[in-house]
Amino acid sequence: MKYYSTNNKNLIVNFETAVMQGLAEDGGLFMPVSFPKIDNEFIQSIEKYSFQEIAFRIAKLFIDDEISESNLYDIISNSITFPAPLVQIGKNLYVLELFHGPTLAFKDFGARFMAKTMGHFVAKRNIQLNILVATSGDTGSAVAHGFYDTPGINVFILYPKGKVSFIQEKQLTTLDKNIIALEIDGTFDDCQRLVKTAFVDKDLNKKLNLTSANSINISRLLPQAFYYFEAYKQIVNKNNHSIFSVPSGNLGNLTAGLIAKKIGLPISKFIGAVNSNKVFAEFLHTGIFNPRSSIQTLSNAMDVGNPSNLIRIREIYSDILKDMQNDIYSNSYDDNQTRKGIKEVYENYKYIIDPHGSVGYLALKDYIKFNQQFNGVILETAHPAKFKDVIEEELNIEIEIPERLAVCLNKEKRTVELSSKYEDLREFLMGRD
């Protein structure tokens, strides 16, 4: 499979280059030049296959022979190490739990597959790679856990001292080996500035072979298509139309779902559920894209004012608004509604949903009113324990912390403290071999 840049259809690279570059040289995002169809027979008999076998089939379509089948199988079995169960909570109503990975959020799927894929190419090229990531919380920990113990790759995570939650900090700072947490005496913007400065520092790059583990990397996007197939597999009444509601921010998750549909997964409708950051809903209603600064909400991983994957969705639909409207519905919900949604799901279905999932629930409810002919699937993108305070407040219950999170809460934090001056970061990185 070849990949083109969304800024220039003639800038074409192979899968390896797309993965190792992340972003195209002209600043565009990589997209596959075509969407091969998956066998209808495979869809008909999907219940026979394991999650890993399904993932392998889909990945193969987009990678061809660039990675041998045995290596690809290793990558998949080392990244899809936890399930994506579809839990039925009501008549025709399901929750797809995407939070069973190490950091309790769906980003683990993308981050792990990207890490194993980059690890493969690094070994093949016999190089040493150093990844720099600035994080305000969750993305950093998914990346850190994904790359943990990958030979040939070190990860430096820059996070603002005192400005991430206790749980997030523990998740970022309790890994050892090739993961180094840099506690920056500054803000998230300082961390981003430091990373950007490092990337354009020629001497430093020459010495360290720096790269970003960018959220728009194609190897982070593709694996997100896997679990839509895995979800479909678990739907009991496949004769009904299936509608998937995706709590959305940067639109990577939704884009992956649309790709799954494009290659043959029978999903009738997608819902791009957004919080008060409603640029996408506006675009879908009016065709006008008006990016702006983000607003802080309870579903904070969706606080995105300029969703980078929108360009990919427009590419899939050749920028024809009517076709996008046919396949996608979008609506926005504020924090009050989100709180009510959490309560309603608990009262009506005895299910504890997190604020992101609640936004997904509200949009799905508005769209279908849960009547007979539909299977409604809400993607639950984070474990409710990550939002313990809000949920306990709304529901008057106590939330149990899952074992894999509890384990890291008891480990000791290990960081390197640095100021927000670039010279300090540079000196630290230069001193490493």
Ligand SMILES: *Cc1c(COP(=O)(O)O)cnc(C)c1O
């Ligand atoms: C990142 C994230 C989202 C938003 O996903 P996008 O692919 O950026 O649209 C939703 N929920 C959670 C918990 C997330 O971490």
